[in-house]
Every structure is written in structure tokens, then in C-alpha cells.
Amino acid sequence: MAATDVDIFSNEEKRNLSLGGHVGFDSLPDQLVSKSVTQGFCFNILCVGETGIGKSTLMNTLFNTMFENEEASHYQNGVYLRPRTYDLQESNVHLKLTIVDTVGFGDQINKEESYKPIVDYIDTQFENYLQEELKIKRSLFNYHDTRIHICLYFISPTGHSLKSLDLVTMKKLDSKVNIIPIIAKADTISKSELHKFKIKIMSELVSNGVQIYQFPTDDEAVTEINSSMNAHLPFAVVGSVEEVKVGNKTVRARQYPWGVVQVENESHCDFVKLREMLIRVNMEDLREQTHARHYELYRRCKLEEMGFKDTDPDSQPFSLQETYEAKRKEFLGDLQRKEEGMRQMFVNKVKETEGELKEKERELHEKFEQLKRMHQEEKKKVEEKRRELEEEMNAFNRRKVAAETLSLSQPLKKDKDKKNRSVKTENQSGVNLSNSKVMMAKANMEPLNCQSWWQAIQCCTCLVHSDAWRQGLF
Amino acid sequence: MTTNIRYKSRFMKSEESEDKQYVGFATLPNQVHRKSVKKGFDFTLMVAGESGLGKSTLVNSLFLTDLYKDRKLLNAEERINQTVEITKHTVDIEEKGVKLKLTIVDTPGFGDAVNNNECWKPITDYIDQQFEQYFRDESGLNRKNILDNRVHCCLYFIPPFGHGLRPVDVEFMKALHEKVNIVPLISKADCLTPNEVKKLKDRVRDEIEHFGIKVYQFPECDSDEEEEFKQMDKELKECTPFAVIGSNTVVEARGQRVRGRLYPWGIVEVENQSHCDFVKLRNMLIRSHMHDLKDVTCDVHYENYRAHCIQEMTSKLAQDNRTDSPLPILPLPTPDVETERLIKMKDEELKRMQEMLEKMQQQMHEKDQ
Numbered sequence: 001m002a003a004t005d006v007d008i009f010s011n012e013e014k015r016n017l018s019l020g021g022h023v024g025f026d027s028l029p030d031q032l033v034s035k036s037v038t039q040g041f042c043f044n045i046l047c048v049g050e051t052g053i054g055k056s057t058l059m060n061t062l063f064n065t066m067f068e069n070e071e072a073s074h075y076q077n078g079v080y081l082r083p084r085t086y087d088l089q090e091s092n093v094h095l096k097l098t099i100v101d102t103v104g105f106g107d108q109i110n111k112e113e114s115y116k117p118i119v120d121y122i123d124t125q126f127e128n129y130l131q132e133e134l135k136i137k138r139s140l141f142n143y144h145d146t147r148i149h150i151c152l153y154f155i156s157p158t159g160h161s162l163k164s165l166d167l168v169t170m171k172k173l174d175s176k177v178n179i180i181p182i183i184a185k186a187d188t189i190s191k192s193e194l195h196k197f198k199i200k201i202m203s204e205l206v207s208n209g210v211q212i213y214q215f216p217t218d219d220e221a222v223t224e225i226n227s228s229m230n231a232h233l234p235f236a237v238v239g240s241v242e243e244v245k246v247g248n249k250t251v252r253a254r255q256y257p258w259g260v261v262q263v264e265n266e267s268h269c270d271f272v273k274l275r276e277m278l279i280r281v282n283m284e285d286l287r288e289q290t291h292a293r294h295y296e297l298y299r300r301c302k303l304e305e306m307g308f309k310d311t312d313p314d315s316q317p318f319s320l321q322e323t324y325e326a327k328r329k330e331f332l333g334d335l336q337r338k339e340e341g342m343r344q345m346f347v348n349k350v351k352e353t354e355g356e357l358k359e360k361e362r363e364l365h366e367k368f369e370q371l372k373r374m375h376q377e378e379k380k381k382v383e384e385k386r387r388e389l390e391e392e393m394n395a396f397n398r399r400k401v402a403a404e405t406l407s408l409s410q411p412l413k414k415d416k417d418k419k420n421r422s423v424k425t426e427n428q429s430g431v432n433l434s435n436s437k438v439m440m441a442k443a444n445m446e447p448l449n450c451q452s453w454w455q456a457i458q459c460c461t462c463l464v465h466s467d468a469w470r471q472g473l474f
Numbered sequence: 475m476t477t478n479i480r481y482k483s484r485f486m487k488s489e490e491s492e493d494k495q496y497v498g499f500a501t502l503p504n505q506v507h508r509k510s511v512k513k514g515f516d517f518t519l520m521v522a523g524e525s526g527l528g529k530s531t532l533v534n535s536l537f538l539t540d541l542y543k544d545r546k547l548l549n550a551e552e553r554i555n556q557t558v559e560i561t562k563h564t565v566d567i568e569e570k571g572v573k574l575k576l577t578i579v580d581t582p583g584f585g586d587a588v589n590n591n592e593c594w595k596p597i598t599d600y601i602d603q604q605f606e607q608y609f610r611d612e613s614g615l616n617r618k619n620i621l622d623n624r625v626h627c628c629l630y631f632i633p634p635f636g637h638g639l640r641p642v643d644v645e646f647m648k649a650l651h652e653k654v655n656i657v658p659l660i661s662k663a664d665c666l667t668p669n670e671v672k673k674l675k676d677r678v679r680d681e682i683e684h685f686g687i688k689v690y691q692f693p694e695c696d697s698d699e700e701e702e703f704k705q706m707d708k709e710l711k712e713c714t715p716f717a718v719i720g721s722n723t724v725v726e727a728r729g730q731r732v733r734g735r736l737y738p739w740g741i742v743e744v745e746n747q748s749h750c751d752f753v754k755l756r757n758m759l760i761r762s763h764m765h766d767l768k769d770v771t772c773d774v775h776y777e778n779y780r781a782h783c784i785q786e787m788t789s790k791l792a793q794d795n796r797t798d799s800p801l802p803i804l805p806l807p808t809p810d811v812e813t814e815r816l817i818k819m820k821d822e823e824l825k826r827m828q829e830m831l832e833k834m835q836q837q838m839h840e841k842d843q
Contacts, residue, residue: 052636074640109642110589156635157665158526162550164588185635188665190735204550254667257748259740267738 040094042145043283044125046081046177047099048118048169049154050106053184058152058239059099061252061263062275063088066241067099076104079117083146098146106165115169122148122176126298147295149286150213150278151177154184155234159193161200170210176294178213178286180278181205186236186269187254187261194236201234215277216285229277235270238263514573516622517764520654521578522597522646523631524585525553527661532629532720533578535733535744536756539565540722541578548586556583558596579625585642594646601625601653605779624776627690627759627767628654631661632715638677639685647687653775655690655767657759658682663717663750664735664742671717678715689714692758693766710758716751719744788812 047055056069067086083100100121105114125147132143151173155166173179181201183189189197205212212233215226240263244253253262263271278286307327521529525547534540541563548556561580566573581597604623611620628650632643647656660666660674682689692711699707721744725734733744744752759767789812 050635051640054635071637074636074638107640109593109645110591112589156526156633157662158524160526160547163526164550164554164556164586167550168554168588185665187737187739188634188662190737208551256664256667256740256742257746258664258742259737261737261739 037093039141040096041283042096042098043287044098044100044146044148044150046102046118046122046148046151047154048102048105048151048173049184050156051104053154053156054239055101055152055154055184057241058154058182058184058237060241061239061271062279063097069101072101072103074107076107078108079104079114081117081121096144100148111165114165115172118169119172119176122173123298126176126295127302129295130299130302147290148177149283149290151179153179153181155181155201157183157185157189157197157236159189159197161197162204167204167208167210170205170212171208174211175297178289178294179210180213180274181234182274183234183236185238187238187256189236198232198234198236213286213289215282222281225276225281229273232270232273235274235277237271237274238269239271511572514575515764516575516577517768518577518579518623518625518627519759520581520597520625520628521631522581522584522628523661524633525582527631527633528718528720529580529629529631529661531722532631532659532661532718532752534722535720535752536759537565537567537576539567541565553583553586554588556587558583558593560596560600577623584646590642593642594649597646598649598653601650602779605653605776606783608776609780609783624771625654626764626771628656630656630658632658632678634660634662634666634674634717638674639681644681644685644687647682647689648685651688652778655770655775656687657690657755658715659755660715660717662719664719666717675713675715675717690767690770692763706757710754713751713754716755716758718752718755719750720752785812792816 045059047059049055051072051074056067060066060069065088067084080103081100082103083098085096085098088095088097102118105118108114129143129145129147132138132140153166153170153173156163170179170181183194183197183201186194215222215230217223217227217230238254238261240252240254240261242252242254243250244255244260244262246253246260246262251262251264253260262268266272307323519533521533523529530541559582561582562577563580564575564577566575568574579600584593584597587593601624604625608620608622608624611617630643630647632639647658650656658678660671660678663671666674692707719735719742721733721735721742723733723735724731725736725741726732727734727741727743732746735742735744743749747753792812
């Protein structure tokens with residue numbers, strides 16, 4: 001946007017005019033200042049370093065206050081970030097300070113994934129800001145900006161060089177946030193070692209292409225101090241909140257059996273330099289850099305990912321709205337196509353199942369018919385059999401009656417013969433009549449002892465002797 | 475040196491007793507002294523810890539020599555995927571006629587990579603290798619000149635920048651505490667005020683107990699030792715883990731030339747007891763407990779290794795039924811635990827089969843009836 005503005009201005013005629021008197025627009029910066037003072041400032045610091053390296057102590061020392069902090073344990077499973085927001089006030093300036101701590105950094109045995117939570121957190125803050133920017137109804141002026149303005153990277157004072165974890169992490173972070181490397185617990189390194197250590201660190205950073213924050217040297221007011229400070233990077237700091245009496249003053253210091261390390265003594269450590277640079281001189285520049293450089297980079301990458309471009313294939317300037325419209329059409333088209341596809345699928349499926357169901361119905365019908373036929377056949381057979389049985393029974397009855405009448409009128413011998421013959425014939429007519437044979441045999445042996453018709457039916461012997469049977473009513 | 479004073483005084487006493495009752499074996503310590511001086515001593519010391527904690531400086535300060543003259547330190551980039559190496563430096567030093575063959579085993583690269591999974595494995599392998607070599611030599615036919623390369627002591631450097639032990643420290647010590655004597659040290663103690671030192675020591679002691687790490691314990695002193703010695707011993711025990719500072723440079727302090735570190739705010743003297751525990755460490759390591767460290771290594775760690783090794787081998791033999799073995803196996807006077815177990819199993823099986831047979835016989839008998 002700035003580029004196009006400049007173009008517009010350069011196209012128009014620019015004339016330098018001199019003023020006849022004091023107009024008064026030199027108060028513009030003051031207006032700006034008073035406006036921003038009433039608005040309040042916000043600043044976000046990210047502290048990255050191993051557990052116990054002195055991050056919380058340094059924050060307490062820098063801002064001269066006790067932020068509440070519990071000691072972290074070494075046994076975290078992974079790295080997680082802990083943001084804390086505080087409201088500070090100095091003279092009439094309000095500062096909304098957010099300090100983000102990395103808990104568990106450097107403690108795991110496998111540290112390959114340690115940088116991820118940090119990068120994710122920074123990206124999330126950018127994303128939130130981007131979302132707010134792209135909103136229809138947005139309120140950027142009172143949006144709580146949580147983007148990280150500065151990352152203080154705490155280097156362990158080994159005296160040799162950077163650790164491998166430091167290098168890997170800083171490489172991942174340098175394009176997303178302003179990094180200032182700091183040598184922590186610097187009271188364990190002597191002056192000569194410190195000099196060598198600093199040179200080694202800087203050369204390693206340069207040779208690996210890590211871009212740390214350079215204090216700006218384009219503003220004449222601060223260029224001198226900034227460029228001299230740039231040469232002192234990384235700052236070797238010592239933090240302390242305890243006060244020790246030195247001479248006749250009470251200063252913040254660390255008391256050792258062999259001496260007292262004063263925090264604000266420039267010959268002891270670079271704490272004063274860090275405070276100057278971070279808070280007193282370059283805080284606003286850090287915020288600007290975050291917004292103008294790191295955030296813009298993130299935004300550009302994100303929007304390009306989503307498919308937005310600044311120029312279309314004909315390299316005509318493309319506005320965001322058009323891109324948005326095009327995207328939207330595309331998206332809707334996609335949606336429609338998908339809907340169509342799904343509908344087709346649905347219809348096909350329905351057809352299939354319909355066909356299947358019809359098939360099944362037909363089969364069932366067939367089966368039913370088959371069963372019916374079988375049933376009818378069986379019925380016929382049974383009917384036939386019944387008829388046969390009935391015929392036989394009738395035949396038997398007739399013969400029996402005939403045999404009986406014969407036996408009554410003729411002598412016993414002939415009876416017996418006839419009986420035998422009749423019995424034989426009866427036997428010949430099948431198994432069904434064996435019962436009758438038994439009944440006859442029983443009848444000749446056992447006496448009659450039934451009184452009623454019903455009982456007679458139950459009792460075979462009676463049946464043979466009853467009049468009804470004799471008369472052939474059965 | 476207290477040890478010298480001790481037996482000398484005894485010697486004096488025995489001379490004063492009557493000649494008739496004087497047998498003379500009180501001179502045994504003298505004879506031992508003479509022989510050992512002639513033979514010379516050897517000691518293997520291992521130093522382990524992340525780079526930049528002052529291991530080489532401490533070793534130089536301990537033995538007052540410069541062992542690490544031309545060291546090449548790697549860049550951070552090269553260390554991202556570094557593996558642990560084992561390097562050995564051997565020096566022969568002599569003091570008052572006593573010769574000491576000192577071997578320092580260094581472990582460059584430990585804990586330096588980004589992924590330090592099992593970074594202690596090369597170290598445990600090395601220690602096992604030395605044990606194995608000694609085992610072979612000891613079981614060999616010619617045992618005259620056995621080279622003892624077993625690691626007698628491992629100094630583990632704990633960084634003072636944290637709040638206590640870190641997971642990698644715990645894992646390392648747990649992997650090694652049954653193979654070697656571990657002496658934990660808090661390195662670069664000049665970044666801790668006396669209060670912080672005390673807090674950290676308590677913390678480390680608690681965590682060592684909590685995780686069940688068996689560090690080297692000083693032996694209890696006998697009740698008939700001198701008071702001075704007992705007092706020293708007690709102080710020593712309360713001071714672990716030692717907070718040490720090392721230095722390669724000699725500075726001028728209080729009119730003397732001492733080993734120390736020069737800061738704008740003062741001079742840290744390495745040998746000043748109120749500054750750090752370096753003197754205690756040196757006394758313990760060299761002047762009073764060197765031999766005890768060797769004894770514990772021989773009697774406890776090596777024996778454990780040996781027993782474990784033999785057990786494995788015999789169980790393997792029982793399984794494979796091989797007649798030849800990598801090492802000559804002496805006939806064991808007592809039955810091996812493995813074979814006993816096998817025998818028991820076989821017995822039980824036989825019993826079970828017998829019972830089954832009886833049952834079947836009974837069934838058949840009933841059927842016949």
C-alpha cells in the first residue's frame with residue numbers, strides 16, 4: 001500500500017514552499033504522542049531458554065518488580081508456553097506488558113520438536129491479528145495486540161559456543177520474530193572468556209544465516225548508540241532481585257564469598273545496555289518491525305496460501321475484492337458440483353436397492369407358490385389315503401358282519417375255518433387291521449365290564465362286545 | 475597425608491613394646507608400602523557431562539597437568555547430530571617415588587545433539603567391554619600381565635544452571651549406577667551463591683534418592699579411627715554432591731599465586747574451601763578413597779558383571795548343548811541355578827505323566843470290571 005501511495009505522490013507535481021510565519025503543524029508529533037499516551041502502549045516479550053537459566057529473574061530485574069512466578073520442573077513432557085499479562089505504569093504512561101515463558105524448553109532427551117510450540121504460538125498471534133484485520137466490523141484501535149515484539153533467547157554460559165538446540169531454534173524463529181540473544185548467568189564467565197565466547201556466537205550465527213535483530217541506525221538521534229550496542233551483542237547479563245549494601249549504597253547484586261556482582265555495574269555485566277536498548281531506546285522500533293516486517297511476511301504467506309494474488313495472469317493489478325469474488329464463485333461452484341455428485345450417487349444407490357428388493361420379492365413369491373403346490377399335493381395324497389382307509393374299513397365291516405352271521409348259523413368248525421379265513425383275509429388287507437385282530441383276541445378272552453358308550457369306546461374289549469359294533473354302526 | 479601418619483604412628487608404638495613379645499608382623503604395612511611403590515598404581519577415571527561444563531578444566535586442576543592441549547571443539551552446527559565418542563588419555567605421573575598410571579576416559583558429544591535418545595549407550599558399552607576384556611584375561615592361562623582398564627570412577631557433571639537433575643542426567647546415572655562408581659558433581663559452581671549451592675545440593679540429593687540412583691557411598695569409618703579422620707569423613711558425606719570450580723590459570727590473590735579465576739568483582743580461588751568443594755573432591759578422589767574406589771569396582775561391579783556373564787553362558791550352553799565354549803568353563807562346585815530349575819521342571823513333568831498313567835490304568839481297570 002505504501003508503494004502505491006508514493007507513486008501517486010511522485011506523479012503529481014511536488015513543489016517545496018517556504019513558510020512566511022509559524023503555522024504550528026510542528027506540534028503534530030506532540031499530538032500523536034499525547035494520543036498514544038492516552039491510548040496506552042502494549043509490549044509483548046517472549047523468553048526462550050532452558051529451565052532455571054534465569055528468565056523470570058531477568059524480567060523481574062528489568063522491570064524492577066516481582067512478577068509472580070513458580071519454579072518450573074525439569075520433567076515436563078514437552079514445551080509449552082505460558083503467557084502472563086501485567087499492567088504497569090510509569091509517570092503517566094501505561095504499559096500493558098505480556099511476558100511469555102517457555103516452560104520445559106531444553107529438558108527433554110529428544111529435543112527435535114522443541115521449537116514447534118514456540119513457532120505455533122507466534123503464528124497463532126499473527127493469525128489472530130490477521131483475522132481481526134479481515135473482519136467486516138473490526139476495531140483495531142482497541143484490539144489487544146498479542147503479537148510478540150521481541151524474543152529474548154537465553155544462551156547457556158558454557159564458554160565454548162552455541163548449543164545445537166539453540167542454533168536449530170533460532171533458525172526457525174528468525175523470520176518470525178525479532179531475536180535478541182542474551183548470555184545468561186554471565187557471572188560464571190571471566191572477561192577474556194566472555195570476549196571469545198561472544199565472537200564465537202556471532203560468527204556461528206552469521207555462518208548459519210540466522211538473522212538477529214539489529215538496532216536501527218537510520219535515525220540520527222540514536223544511530224551512534226545503537227551501532228555501538230550492535231557490537232556488544234550478545235549481551236551478557238546477570239539478574240538479581242536481592243539488594244546488597246556496597247559502599248554506602250544499596251544496589252541489586254549477587255553476593256559471593258569472593259565478591260559482589262552488581263547488576264547495574266557496566267563493568268560487571270551488560271544488563272544496563274540491555275535495558276537501554278530494549279526499553280528506553282528501541283521499544284517502539286521493535287513494535288514497528290514486528291508489524292511492518294514479520295507480520296507482513298506472515299500475512300503475505302498466508303494469503304498466498306489461500307490463493308490470493310496481487311496480480312492476475314495478465315499482470316493487471318488485482319484487487320482483493322475481485323480475488324475474493326473469484327474465490328467465492330469457485331468455492332460455490334465446487335459446492336454445487338459436489339452436491340450434484342452426491343445426488344447422483346444417492347439416486348444410483350436407490351435404484352440399485354430397488355432392483356435388489358424386486359428380485360427378492362420375486363424369489364419369495366416363487367417360493368410361496370412352490371410351497372403352496374407342495375402343500376396341495378400332500379393334501380391330495382392324504383385325502384387318497386383316507387379314502388382307501390375308509391374303504392378298507394367298510395370292507396372289513398361287511399366281511400365281519402358276514403362272518404358273524406355265518407358263524408351264528410353254522411357249526412363251530414366251519415366258524416373257525418371261516419374265522420381263520422376271514423382273519424387271513426383281514427391280515428392280508430394290511431397292518432391297519434392288526435388292531436382289529438388284537439381286539440378280537442381280547443374280546444374272546446376277557447369279559448364285558450363297561451356300562452356306558454363313552455367308556456366302551458375307551459375300552460377296546462367292550463367295543464367288540466357292544467351292540468353298536470355288532471350292528472356295524474361304526 | 476593422613477594415611478601416612480596413621481600407620482607410622484602404629485609402627486612407632488610397636489617398637490616401644492617389649493622385645494620378647496615383639497613378633498614383628500607389625501612391619502607388614504611397611505612391606506606393603508614398599509611393594510606397592512615398586513609396582514606402581516593405576517587408576518582409570520571417566521568424566522561425563524555436556525560440553526562446556528568444565529570437565530577438562532577440572533581434570534587439569536585435579537592432577538595439575540595439562541592433559542587437553544590440542545582439543546578441537548565442534549561448532550553448534552556440527553553438534554546437531556553428534557554421536558558420543560570415547561577418548562582415552564593416559565599419563566604417567568610420579569610423586570615422591572610413587573608412580574601412578576592415570577587414564578582419563580572422556581565422553582565428548584554426550585548430551586550435545588538435539589536428539590539425545592540413548593546417548594549413554596556408547597559409554598555403557600565401553601564399560602562392559604573393559605569388564606569383558608578383564609574377564610577373559612582373568613580366565614586365561616597366562617595371568618601374569620593383566621592390564622586393568624576397568625573404569626574405577628565416573629565423575630558426572632551436573633549443570634548448575636537448572637533447578638536440579640534433568641531427565642538426561644537421571645537416565646544416564648540410572649544406566650550406569652550398577653556398572654561403575656558414580657560421583658556426581660555440581661560444575662561451574664561460581665555462578666551460585668552459598669545459599670543457592672546449599673539449595674541445589676539438597677535438591678540433587680533428594681532427587682537422587684527419589685529416583686533410586688546408587689551413587690558411590692563413602693565407606694563407614696571404623697570406630698577406632700582418629701577423631702580428626704572421623705570428622706573429615708562426616709563433613710565429606712554431608713557435602714555431596716561436591717560443588718566444584720576448575721581453573722587452568724594461575725592468578726595472584728592475597729599475595730600468593732593460586733589457581734583461580736579472575737573476575738572484575740573478585741577472584742575465585744579453586745583451593746579455597748569457602749569458595750568451592752574442590753579440595754574435598756581432590757582429597758576424596760586421590761588422597762583417601764582412590765583405593766576404595768578401585769576395591770568397589772573390583773568387588774562389586776566387576777563381580778556382578780562376571781556372575782551375570784557366567785549365568786548367561788551356562789544357560790546358553792544348556793540350551794544349545796554345545797561342548798565348546800568361548801571361555802574355558804571350570805566345573806562348578808555347586809549346581810547352577812539354571813540347571814536346578816530345569817531339573818525341577820523335568821521332575822514335575824514326570825510326576826504329572828505318572829499321575830495320568832495311573833488314572834488311565836484305573837479307568838481301564840474299572841471298565842474291565
